[in-house]
Amino acid sequence: MALIKSISGIRGTIGGKPGEGFSPLDIVKFTAAYAAWIMKNSKNKKIKIVVGRDARISGEMVNNLVLGTLQGMGVDVVDIGLSTTPTVEIAVPEEKADGGIILTASHNPKQWNALKLLNEKGEFINEKDGSELLEIAESGNYTFADVNSLGKITKNDTYFKKHIAKILELSHVDVAAIKAAKFKVVIDCVNSTGGIVIPQLLNALGVENIVKLYCDPTGEFPHNPEPLPENLRDIAKLVKKENANLGIVVDPDVDRLAFVCEDGEMFGEEYTLVACADYMLSKRSPADKVANNKCNTVSNLSSTRALCDITEKHGGSYSASAVGEVNVVTIMKETGAVIGGEGNGGVILPELHYGRDALVGIALFLSHLAKFKKTCSMLRSSYPDYQISKNKIELTSEINIDSIFESIKEKYKKQPINTIDGIKIEFGNDWVHLRKSNTEPIIRIYSESGFKTTADNLAKKIMSDIREFIKQQQIAV
Numbered sequence: 001m002a003l004i005k006s007i008s009g010i011r012g013t014i015g016g017k018p019g020e021g022f023s024p025l026d027i028v029k030f031t032a033a034y035a036a037w038i039m040k041n042s043k044n045k046k047i048k049i050v051v052g053r054d055a056r057i058s059g060e061m062v063n064n065l066v067l068g069t070l071q072g073m074g075v076d077v078v079d080i081g082l083s084t085t086p087t088v089e090i091a092v093p094e095e096k097a098d099g100g101i102i103l104t105a106s107h108n109p110k111q112w113n114a115l116k117l118l119n120e121k122g123e124f125i126n127e128k129d130g131s132e133l134l135e136i137a138e139s140g141n142y143t144f145a146d147v148n149s150l151g152k153i154t155k156n157d158t159y160f161k162k163h164i165a166k167i168l169e170l171s172h173v174d175v176a177a178i179k180a181a182k183f184k185v186v187i188d189c190v191n192s193t194g195g196i197v198i199p200q201l202l203n204a205l206g207v208e209n210i211v212k213l214y215c216d217p218t219g220e221f222p223h224n225p226e227p228l229p230e231n232l233r234d235i236a237k238l239v240k241k242e243n244a245n246l247g248i249v250v251d252p253d254v255d256r257l258a259f260v261c262e263d264g265e266m267f268g269e270e271y272t273l274v275a276c277a278d279y280m281l282s283k284r285s286p287a288d289k290v291a292n293n294k295c296n297t298v299s300n301l302s303s304t305r306a307l308c309d310i311t312e313k314h315g316g317s318y319s320a321s322a323v324g325e326v327n328v329v330t331i332m333k334e335t336g337a338v339i340g341g342e343g344n345g346g347v348i349l350p351e352l353h354y355g356r357d358a359l360v361g362i363a364l365f366l367s368h369l370a371k372f373k374k375t376c377s378m379l380r381s382s383y384p385d386y387q388i389s390k391n392k393i394e395l396t397s398e399i400n401i402d403s404i405f406e407s408i409k410e411k412y413k414k415q416p417i418n419t420i421d422g423i424k425i426e427f428g429n430d431w432v433h434l435r436k437s438n439t440e441p442i443i444r445i446y447s448e449s450g451f452k453t454t455a456d457n458l459a460k461k462i463m464s465d466i467r468e469f470i471k472q473q474q475i476a477v
Contacts, residue, residue: 002441005030005134009124011105011114014058022113027065032144033137034101034117035073037129040136042098042120047151048076050091050118052083052159053103054252055192055217058113062103066115067153074145077153082193082217084254085116086357087163092122093353094162104253107226107344108440110219116253123354124326160197163359164204170351172283173363177370179206184244186211186260188235190225191218192252194358201359205366211242225251227258227345228390229266236264246369246376250358256345257358259365261377269345270304270388271380276347276361277307278383279368280339281314296337298328301424302433302446303343306384322421323435329354343388343446387452389459392442393466401436401443404469408434411465425462430454432462 003012003021010030012022019026038047049070053059063079070077078095080088085102092100098120105112117125117133125133136142145151167173185207189195195215202210213235214222224231227249239247239260246267247260259267267275277297284295295316299307300323308318316338321331328348332340341348346356347364372379395401405423418424422435432447445462449455 004440006130009114009116011108011112013111014113022062024061024065027062027115028069029140030115030133030137031066031069031101032073032142033133034099034115035070035075036136036142037133038075038099039073041129044098046076047074047099048078048095048097050078050080050088050095050097050100051103052080052088052091052100054084054254055082055195055219056104056113056252057110057219059103059219062113066101066103071151071153072144073142073151074149075151077151079153079155080159081155081157082196083159084163084193084197084359086255086353086355086359087159087197089118089122089355089357090163090166090353091156091159092118092120094159095156102253106253107251107256109224110221121354123329126326126330160200163197164201166352167201167360167363168204170349170360170363172280172367173205173360174367174370175204175206178366181245181366181370182209183207183246183366183370184209184211184242186213186235186239186242186244186247187215188213188232188247188249189215189217189254190221190223190250190252191216192221192225192254193217194250194252194254197254197359198248198250198362201362205363207366211238211244213238221252227251227256227269232258232260232266236260236266240264248362251345254358255356257347257361257365258345259376261380262375263377265377267376267380270343270386271306271383272345272361272365273299273339273341273343273347274304274306274310274383275368275379276341276349276364277339278310278314279364280349281311281316284314284338294336294338296335298331298335298337298340300324300328300342301418301421302435302444304386304388304448305429305431306386309384320418324421325356327421386448386450387455388446388448389452389455391445391447391459391463392437392440393445393463395436395441395443398474399470400473403473404466405434407469408462408465427458430458432458434462434466 100118102116347361416426430449447459
């Protein structure tokens with residue numbers, strides 16, 4: 001069993017003893033602490049919080065606990081039901097709410113669930129606020145309401161339509177071009193809420209020929225829900241079989257986005273943001289390009305350098321942030337970025353909202369592809385061809401990760417090293433980034449090169465170093 005408390009929210013495996021898994025008592029504890037934190041920081045006498053969830057098997061149980069706890073804290077709740085992370089993010093300011101909770105463990109397998117916590121802007125709470133919330137949870141410094149002050153629950157199932165309507169209003173979403181392209185699209189929504197909203201979005205964009213794969217929102221994930229190539233063999237085969245123009249893949253809470261080309265090859269999750277940024281930057285006026293901050297982009301340290309290349313091609317400036325949506329958003333605001341996100345297929349368009357949003361990513365990508373007037377694979381080949389290798393090493397509680405990172409820094413001290421988030425080491429045009437995950441008990445190791453074998457070998461070398469340092473720790477004990 002696992003329970004992880006981090007900047008990404010409260011995440012864990014369902015069941016187990018309190019404090020060791022994502023148990024009902026833990027759900028109540030952290031929901032109450034969140035409500036108390038909101039009350040402490042809001043000027044409103046009556047607090048309102050938006051709640052939505054993905055289609056996980058545990059979703060109904062977690063939802064009932066969260067709604068009841070908020071109501072017991074005297075909070076009014078807008079329950080938008082089966083939803084997506086970006087839809088809840090949009091709903092919070094629309095409802096003039098004080099915060100929001102998304103019940104989803106994102107790309108994690110079905111035994112996981114989580115509380116993703118938002119502020120009044122519909123954005124993830126930052127590390128400082130998260131620390132304050134955790135202190136409230138551990139101290140138990142919250143008080144439930146008396147019978148005359150209980151909160152009220154209102155259900156609202158209109159937010160998918162509102163989300164789509166906002167996307168259609170965006171100036172660079174070209175419905176006419178998409179409709180004229182007559183795309184045939186295969187979608188894999190991993191049996192979660194994307195299976196409800198993605199077909200609605202595609203129809204609104206003028207896509208009539210949709211082949212659905214795993215679109216029944218049962219929460220029974222038919223494959224590992226992380227949209228990586230090794231998990232997408234079924235849709236790759238179906239795209240070729242159906243002679244489709246492309247495949248679209250989202251994760252359970254629809255904030256990550258990947259594409260499959262017409263030949264069954266992966267467009268590359270890393271290149272989702274690259275393509276969308278290329279399209280958005282191409283629409284900037286010459287005056288915008290002179291005003292450099294109108295063409296800025298941001299991604300995290302683990303993302304491909306192709307975004308930097310594309311940004312500079314359009315006359316803009318690229319910035320890198322620490323991993324995590326809240327960190328990307330912070331740098332985007334500081335630099336006035338027109339678009340940003342993460343290399344895991346997360347697209348953030350400030351014109352809509354400051355959150356990773358697969359729906360807006362689909363709309364931008366299809367607009368781009370329709371105007372490109374060539375195949376999906378040809379669009380991919382128009383970008384710098386970097387190869388990224390994504391790996392991980394599982395941790396046990398006795399491992400001193402800080403000591404291992406210090407050993408890695410010492411071994412590679414002659415190389416350029418960035419330590420704002422874990423360790424990123426540059427080897428000429430190649431790089432490797434290793435960091436402890438915010439969401440799982442693992443070290444993630446990302447490496448990139450112009451050649452896949454080089455990227456893989458670089459990752460293997462660092463992983464071998466880590467294992468050797470772990471072994472030295474164990475011997476020392």
